[in-house]
Amino acid sequence: MRVELLDLTFSRGSFSLRGSGTFGEGVHLVSGPVGSGKSTLALLLAGLLRPGSGDVRRHGVLTTQLLLQFPEHHVTSPTVAGEAASWGLIPDDALRLAELSARADDDPFHLSRGELKRLTLACALLRDPDLLLLDEPFASLDCVTKKKACAVLEERDSGITIVFSHERAILPRVDTIWEMEEGALAARGSVPDAIPSWRHAPSYLRYALDQGARPENIRLSDAREALCRIRG
Numbered sequence: 429m430r431v432e433l434l435d436l437t438f439s440r441g442s443f444s445l446r447g448s449g450t451f452g453e454g455v456h457l458v459s460g461p462v463g464s465g466k467s468t469l470a471l472l473l474a475g476l477l478r479p480g481s482g483d484v485r486r487h488g489v490l491t492t493q494l495l496l497q498f499p500e501h502h503v504t505s506p507t508v509a510g511e512a513a514s515w516g517l518i519p520d521d522a523l524r525l526a527e528l529s530a531r532a533d534d535d536p537f538h539l540s541r542g543e544l545k546r547l548t549l550a551c552a553l554l555r556d557p558d559l560l561l562l563d564e565p566f567a568s569l570d571c572v573t574k575k576k577a578c579a580v581l582e583e584r585d586s587g588i589t590i591v592f593s594h595e596r597a598i599l600p601r602v603d604t605i606w607e608m609e610e611g612a613l614a615a616r617g618s619v620p621d622a623i624p625s626w627r628h629a630p631s632y633l634r635y636a637l638d639q640g641a642r643p644e645n646i647r648l649s650d651a652r653e654a655l656c657r658i659r660g
């Protein structure tokens with residue numbers, strides 16, 4: 429199973445995007461500053477935007493799910509339980525994962541943005557598609573919920589997961605790192621070898637690298653463990 433970007437281009441006003449590369453099975457991080465084009469790339473990969481030139485080719489991918497950056501853009505039902513059902517899920521399962529079981533009959537717009545994000549993230553994860561595209565999955569979440577979301581992502585043991593995010597504090601273990609810079613997609617490669625060339629790496633990783641440590645992955649705990657190893 430893989431998704432190939434073949435000389436992909438897309439233009440909108442003064443913004444233009446370009447990218448090539450292959451996303452295989454595993455968890456991939458597309459990192460980059462605000463406005464660099466991550467959401468646009470997610471929409472192109474989901475087939476919701478048409479490229480100006482080039483192509484997105486899916487091989488062995490039968491199901492695709494995109495989690496939109498703004499959770500309110502998903503809302504189609506007057507109740508939280510109905511919202512989960514609209515994703516084709518058993519509401520109790522989704523509400524349990526989102527820790528919103530007590531809010532089943534509430535209006536989704538009465539949830540806080542973080543709660544609504546928890547709901548849509550739980551729904552996207554439970555759909556368990558071949559290709560899971562998560563646009564800023566950690567935005568609006570508190571630290572505890574970000575950590576739980578990372579753990580669930582890491583447990584996904586099949587398919588292609590692409591996390592588009594400018595998050596620089598709480599991140600999941602990933603297999604590859606990509607960066608968007610002013611619309612250009614650059615592959616940094618497989619983790620851990622990719623970490624030193626990750627330009628927007630979190631400061632804890634930069635610090636560990638500067639100290640001569642070699643983190644095995646991109647989480648704060650990986651940086652800590654690498655520092656412990658060299659300090660004995």
Ligand SMILES: Nc1ncnc2c1ncn2[C@@H]1O[C@H](COP(=O)(O)OP(=O)(O)OP(=O)(O)O)[C@@H](O)[C@H]1O
Nearest residue numbers: 440443460461462463464465466467468469497594
């Ligand atoms: N619907 C739109 N119409 C016009 N311009 C848009 C639209 N959506 C995004 N843009 C512009 O396209 C560029 C890329 O935006 P995009 O949302 O892909 O960036 P991003 O990296 O996802 O940013 P963020 O980290 O804030 O989510 C930005 O300059 C943005 O202002």
